[in-house]
Amino acid sequence: MNLGSDNLAGASPKIMAALLKAAEGTQSPYGQDDFTKAAAAALNEAFEAKAEIFFVATGTAANALALAQITRPWSAIFCHETAHINEAEAGAPEGLSGGAKIVGVSGAAGKIDPEALVAATARFRKGWQPHVQPAALSLSQVSECGTLYQRDEIRTLTGFAHAHGLKVHMDGARFANGLVALGCTPAEMSWKAGVDVLCLGATKDGALACEAIMFFDPALAHEFTWRIKRAGHVLSKGRLLGAQMLAWLDQDHWLDLARHANAMAALLKAGLGSHDGVEFPWPVEANEIFVWLHRALAERLRQANVTYAAWPPLGTPFGARSPAEGTFARFVTSFATTPDMVKYIVTAAKAP
Numbered sequence: 001m002n003l004g005s006d007n008l009a010g011a012s013p014k015i016m017a018a019l020l021k022a023a024e025g026t027q028s029p030y031g032q033d034d035f036t037k038a039a040a041a042a043l044n045e046a047f048e049a050k051a052e053i054f055f056v057a058t059g060t061a062a063n064a065l066a067l068a069q070i071t072r073p074w075s076a077i078f079c080h081e082t083a084h085i086n087e088a089e090a091g092a093p094e095g096l097s098g099g100a101k102i103v104g105v106s107g108a109a110g111k112i113d114p115e116a117l118v119a120a121t122a123r124f125r126k127g128w129q130p131h132v133q134p135a136a137l138s139l140s141q142v143s144e145c146g147t148l149y150q151r152d153e154i155r156t157l158t159g160f161a162h163a164h165g166l167k168v169h170m171d172g173a174r175f176a177n178g179l180v181a182l183g184c185t186p187a188e189m190s191w192k193a194g195v196d197v198l199c200l201g202a203t204k205d206g207a208l209a210c211e212a213i214m215f216f217d218p219a220l221a222h223e224f225t226w227r228i229k230r231a232g233h234v235l236s237k238g239r240l241l242g243a244q245m246l247a248w249l250d251q252d253h254w255l256d257l258a259r260h261a262n263a264m265a266a267l268l269k270a271g272l273g274s275h276d277g278v279e280f281p282w283p284v285e286a287n288e289i290f291v292w293l294h295r296a297l298a299e300r301l302r303q304a305n306v307t308y309a310a311w312p313p314l315g316t317p318f319g320a321r322s323p324a325e326g327t328f329a330r331f332v333t334s335f336a337t338t339p340d341m342v343k344y345i346v347t348a349a350k351a352p
């Protein structure tokens, strides 16, 4: 049993059934098919938007291409220092943007501290030739620590960004998990809060491989179609992406899947939290649980074949502890996590 990430699960049966159906018959290639057009329309309806929308198969491609679109090679992109674009994309945003510089900003629990953002941007003077030019702010919702920006927190950061001429990108690999946790509308957590371009991940929330890039101001998408083609990210059988997105959105399937994942995380957190030898550095607000496991408890989980991701304890009080004392762990629940799985883990972790 492995809960190290939410991409360890396969795909929702509803989405797989839609894929099988979409494989029938002929359709125009390269995203000109009926499924892709309907998926874009459905997304715009869900977001109360008139966005220009593109689909790719990976979140890294979505982030890197979106950021390349809103920057120049001599730009600076500000994000939390733990952000996926900074730490887990092998330099794709720098590479596909032709060299834009990513600047990590500090802040507790994976969220950018507004004062630290002010200080970070102030280090690069506009119009000063030796400095990279501030161009973009990237926010991860859900954050890398499993925490959420409240809407007013998003607005504070995007307000500052826009006042300083920065465009705002949101890495929404777990957007749906954040959305159902905050209980607001998709528009309220994106464009109404000042997000200019959203990378909306369906993959970790039940799709096989599908991410949408939404430019809420269509002018921002100028010639983007060549950017993704040039990067080799236009699927010949584009219907396979469109069909996934359509099924994911249909009858709020995406929200149901995310609600389930979040509920399983809450259950697991409560269960583990009832044992001795566990400490949580950050609140569990969506579907990710970061937890310090005392060695004896970690050993019981190991014997029960429960696997999680061992995580670097950066920004936690556990960094100074020796590995002999325990492990810092990440559990991520998904649409496919069951109450029985949670019960099994909680029972296995319990001291005899």
Ligand SMILES: *Cc1c(COP(=O)(O)O)cnc(C)c1O
Residues within 6 Å of the ligand: 057, 058, 059, 060, 061, 063, 084, 085, 140, 144, 171, 173, 174, 203, 204
């Ligand atoms: C998983 C993830 C992505 C996308 O990653 P891919 O593996 O390239 O699909 C982007 N951002 C965050 C925060 C993620 O967790």
